[in-house]
Amino acid sequence: MAPQAFDEMRSGADGAIRTPYRGVARWLERTSPERLAATRRDVDAFYRRQGITFGAYGAADGAETTIPFDIIPRVIAWDEWEFLRKGLVQRVTALNAFLADAYSTREICRAGIVPEEQVLLNAEFVAMAQGLALPRGVHAHIAGIDLVRVGEKDFYVLEDNVRTPSGVSYVLENREVMMRLAPELFSAMSVLPVANYTEELLATLRSVSFSDDAEPNVVLLTPGHYNSAYFEHAFLADEMGIELVKGSDLFVDEGRVYMRTPRGPQRVDVIYRRLDDSFLDPLAMRADSWLGVAGLLGSLRSGRVNIVNALGNGVADDKSTYTYVPEMIRFYLGEEPILANVPTFRGDRPDEFKYMLDRLPELVVKEVHGSGGKGMLVGPTSSQSEIAEFAALLRARPGNYIAQPTLALSTCPTFVNQGVAPRHVDLRPFVLSGKEITIVPGGLTRVALKEGSLVVNSSQGGGTKDTWVLAPNGAGAPAPNGAPDKAMAQTQGSTAS
Amino acid sequence: MLSSTAKNLYWMGRYLQRAKTVARLIEATQRMALQSGGETTTGVAAIFGLDEDFRKKHPQGTLADLIDFLALDDSNPSSIVSSIGAARMNAREERNNITVDVWESLNGLWLELSGRLRENRATLDRGALIEAAKKQAVMIFGAAQVTLLRDEAYNFLQVGAFLERADNTARVLDVKFHLLRPEGEPHARELDYYAWTEVLACIGAVRTYRRIYRTGLDPMKVAELMLLRRDVPRSVHHCLWIVDLNMRELAEAYGARGEADRMAGELHARLRYARIDRIFNVGLGRFIGDVQGDIAALSDEIGRQFLLD
Numbered sequence: 110m111a112p113q114a115f116d117e118m119r120s121g122a123d124g125a126i127r128t129p130y131r132g133v134a135r136w137l138e139r140t141s142p143e144r145l146a147a148t149r150r151d152v153d154a155f156y157r158r159q160g161i162t163f164g165a166y167g168a169a170d171g172a173e174t175t176i177p178f179d180i181i182p183r184v185i186a187w188d189e190w191e192f193l194r195k196g197l198v199q200r201v202t203a204l205n206a207f208l209a210d211a212y213s214t215r216e217i218c219r220a221g222i223v224p225e226e227q228v229l230l231n232a233e234f235v236a237m238a239q240g241l242a243l244p245r246g247v248h249a250h251i252a253g254i255d256l257v258r259v260g261e262k263d264f265y266v267l268e269d270n271v272r273t274p275s276g277v278s279y280v281l282e283n284r285e286v287m288m289r290l291a292p293e294l295f296s297a298m299s300v301l302p303v304a305n306y307t308e309e310l311l312a313t314l315r316s317v318s319f320s321d322d323a324e325p326n327v328v329l330l331t332p333g334h335y336n337s338a339y340f341e342h343a344f345l346a347d348e349m350g351i352e353l354v355k356g357s358d359l360f361v362d363e364g365r366v367y368m369r370t371p372r373g374p375q376r377v378d379v380i381y382r383r384l385d386d387s388f389l390d391p392l393a394m395r396a397d398s399w400l401g402v403a404g405l406l407g408s409l410r411s412g413r414v415n416i417v418n419a420l421g422n423g424v425a426d427d428k429s430t431y432t433y434v435p436e437m438i439r440f441y442l443g444e445e446p447i448l449a450n451v452p453t454f455r456g457d458r459p460d461e462f463k464y465m466l467d468r469l470p471e472l473v474v475k476e477v478h479g480s481g482g483k484g485m486l487v488g489p490t491s492s493q494s495e496i497a498e499f500a501a502l503l504r505a506r507p508g509n510y511i512a513q514p515t516l517a518l519s520t521c522p523t524f525v526n527q528g529v530a531p532r533h534v535d536l537r538p539f540v541l542s543g544k545e546i547t548i549v550p551g552g553l554t555r556v557a558l559k560e561g562s563l564v565v566n567s568s569q570g571g572g573t574k575d576t577w578v579l580a581p582n583g584a585g586a587p588a589p590n591g592a593p594d595k596a597m598a599q600t601q602g603s604t605a606s
Numbered sequence: 607m608l609s610s611t612a613k614n615l616y617w618m619g620r621y622l623q624r625a626k627t628v629a630r631l632i633e634a635t636q637r638m639a640l641q642s643g644g645e646t647t648t649g650v651a652a653i654f655g656l657d658e659d660f661r662k663k664h665p666q667g668t669l670a671d672l673i674d675f676l677a678l679d680d681s682n683p684s685s686i687v688s689s690i691g692a693a694r695m696n697a698r699e700e701r702n703n704i705t706v707d708v709w710e711s712l713n714g715l716w717l718e719l720s721g722r723l724r725e726n727r728a729t730l731d732r733g734a735l736i737e738a739a740k741k742q743a744v745m746i747f748g749a750a751q752v753t754l755l756r757d758e759a760y761n762f763l764q765v766g767a768f769l770e771r772a773d774n775t776a777r778v779l780d781v782k783f784h785l786l787r788p789e790g791e792p793h794a795r796e797l798d799y800y801a802w803t804e805v806l807a808c809i810g811a812v813r814t815y816r817r818i819y820r821t822g823l824d825p826m827k828v829a830e831l832m833l834l835r836r837d838v839p840r841s842v843h844h845c846l847w848i849v850d851l852n853m854r855e856l857a858e859a860y861g862a863r864g865e866a867d868r869m870a871g872e873l874h875a876r877l878r879y880a881r882i883d884r885i886f887n888v889g890l891g892r893f894i895g896d897v898q899g900d901i902a903a904l905s906d907e908i909g910r911q912f913l914l915d
Contacts, residue, residue, distance in 0.1 A: 157717070158710055334699050347702030358608050369609040371758060371912035372860050 114517040115260050116531050129186040129579055132298040137529060145180065145524050148290055152178050155286065177572035182287060183521045183534060183554045190578045193256065193264065194548055196448035199438060201252045201540045204271060204425050206441035208248035211424055212239050222440055223433050232478060233423025235386055237393060237406055244317040245543065248419035252540040258519040265451045267535060269426040272418060273383050276553040277539050278341035281306060283575040299580040301550040307348035313543035318378040319412045325378035328352045328368060332384050332400045342383050361404030366414045381417045428511045429455060429477045451516060457508035465512040466503065469496050472512040487563060489515050518563055523556055533557045535565050536576065551576035611703050612762040613914040614696040619766025621693035622743055625686045627774040628676050629740040634807035638800055639669050651675065653781045654684040673732050678723060686739050687723065690716050703759050707749040715742040758859055761852040772845035773901045778808045779832045780894040802828055809840040829890060830882040842897060843877035850874035866907040873900050
């Protein structure tokens with residue numbers, strides 16, 4: 110098993126309750142298990158009735174399931190968040206610089222820092238995206254950076270998601286639910302708000318239109334309601350007051366993109382797409398795609414419509430490019446990385462591959478292009494035969510894998526069938542890059558509900574928690590009047606790129 | 607607003623209304639069977655043009671068969687279960703264009719129906735299921751009326767619901783009239799009292815009839831009530847009036863008028879200025895047949911005019 114994990118509530122000095130968790134600990138003491146159980150039932154009914162569902166890919170009947178929501182919030186202190194926020198701004202700034210570079214002159218390859226084949230031979234590289242001057246030079250407009258914590262001051266970036274990261278609707282809905290469920294706890298601690306996310310998102314999307322219209326027409330392109338994240342697509346479009354469109358609602362005429370309306374065609378300036386690259390345009394990419402819009406890429410290339418996130422972002426967030434991100438930060442920004450990478454062994458380097466094979470029972474091995482917690486091996490919790498099977502896969506395609514030491518992810522108190530018990534968590538903050546960089550405080554906390562499990566993915570039985578970033582001096586105690594507003598203004602402060 | 611949104615709301619209105627009509631129809635048929643002591647299932651499925659399908663599937667044709675076919679059979683596209691399922695799919699695609707109240711009540715009904723369908727058929731309380739469908743459908747329309755923004759989307763929902771309702775009332779009257787009354791002389795005295803009550807019950811208008819006419823059941827008056835009374839909310843005239851009103855609001859919003867607007871106005875006017883005695887002179891069946899045909903044509907034209915197809 111992994112070494113003793115850092116518990117975010119109880120790992121204070123001498124095993125005392127950590128300061129940010131004082132309010133939660135008091136609340137847990139005062140609330141009976143029966144009350145917690147009843148509350149959890151209410152929440153589940155609420156999510157189901159609202160249709161806040163998530164269909165895991167590959168579920169036999171495509172059934173709609175809700176992601177379990179844990180009613181005990183995860184708390185992050187203000188100074189902890191400030192540290193993370195600075196690190197996230199730095200990292201996403203570098204990722205955007207890398208993407209702009211990767212699709213233009215590739216200075217970072219010329220400098221010998223990232224091998225050119227890492228970019229050009231990457232399966233996610235999109236040749237048609239080369240040489241485009243995107244508005245504000247931004248490629249990763251919405252980034253979800255997965256963080257894990259292993260100690261009081263030790264955070265790692267587990268992976269970057271700069272294609273179409275999802276989950277933010279849970280951040281917003283979880284907060285709504287939490288405010289209804291535990292108003293007394295909520296009002297006793299000064300928690301920074303997250304509800305402005307959609308406003309910031311809309312501002313970000315509008316700021317990257319090619320046209321200089323004051324109010325460019327922004328739409329959200331979804332693959333449709335069979336997609337597992339459809340609820341989120343509809344939710345975000347609704348909150349932003351923009352149209353939720355499918356490929357069939359759009360068409361291209363004379364290089365411009367229009368949407369079909371009962372009034373006739375209406376021009377579209379920015380497309381927030383939640384559709385993979387290969388489905389976007391049957392003329393340019395997969396010809397069998399019914400989800401995209403014929404001629405869309407031509408329109409993009411002629412600067413008449415912007416597509417968010419940009420095409421080909423996969424070259425920046427696969428698990429083998431990940432190993433170069435600290436170097437990117439040094440190269441583009443001339444700064445030392447604030448957030449550390451997890452030490453990673455690459456299957457395409459013979460000496461590292463040998464180490465991987467020798468230490469499989471201790472390591473977590475992942476596919477370079479894998480996602481959703483599938484196609485991975487968690488050494489310490491796997492049987493000998495599982496490890497042997499995986500070793501065969503590794504030998505067949507060494508370059509397809511990376512390995513990392515098994516981290517003792519921090520734990521948070523979680524309400525499970527046996528009562529309140531520690532469970533492992535991670536954190537996905539959402540970073541918006543447009544005219545400026547904005548991050549709403551916190552992000553999506555995913556929790557592995559199975560005892561001892563380190564896999565938090567919703568498709569593998571993970572749940573979510575509301576994530577509370579406390580206002581400065583909000584250490585679990587009532588805040589003085591007016592403090593939250595002031596704090597909010599500070600968190601929204603941003604770094605122009 | 608997108609054309610696909612208009613289309614989804616239009617069909618959500620149609621399917622919800624159809625589910626409601628079928629629920630009423632089943633209740634009326636059941637009551638009729640109880641009162642007349644027989645199991646007269648003939649013709650009920652014909653209202654939705656499904657007589658043949660029903661006979662093929664249920665050669666016995668018992669009342670229980672009919673209820674299962676009309677309410678629970680998901681291979682029957684007009685069954686309550688199919689209609690609610692289709693309406694929910696439309697609503698789900700437009701989750702962001704309808705209110706939480708509308709979505710929750712519709713999704714709630716769908717969850718309840720699909721939950722009951724998993725119960726043992728032998729002990730399933732069909733009456734309760736149909737009652738729930740009827741009541742909840744009313745709630746959904748109510749939620750739509752009190753919570754939806756009055757914009758184009760609402761107009762399309764209304765057009766769909768009322769066009770379907772006009773069509774349903776016309777179908778009920780047409781089929782029942784054929785069954786009860788051979789073409790030709792009106793034999794009012796010989797008509798079965800219960801049968802006319804049932805016809806009115808199909809559109810929930812038994813007491814309405816008494817309030818308006820204060821006389822015994824007269825087929826001509828029943829036909830007048832169902833076709834021409836603008837103050838009866840399920841009459842064909844009332845429904846086509848609402849359709850026309852909503853079409854006018856759309857034309858105003860879009861600043862343009864098309865063939866669909868002309869057709870809606872013409873249909874409305876035809877029902878508004880018709881007289882029941884003249885209709886009987888020409889032949890009730892023919893009149894209703896023409897109206898039904900024109901409702902279908904209007905529906906097609908709406909699809910063309912607003913790019914719904």
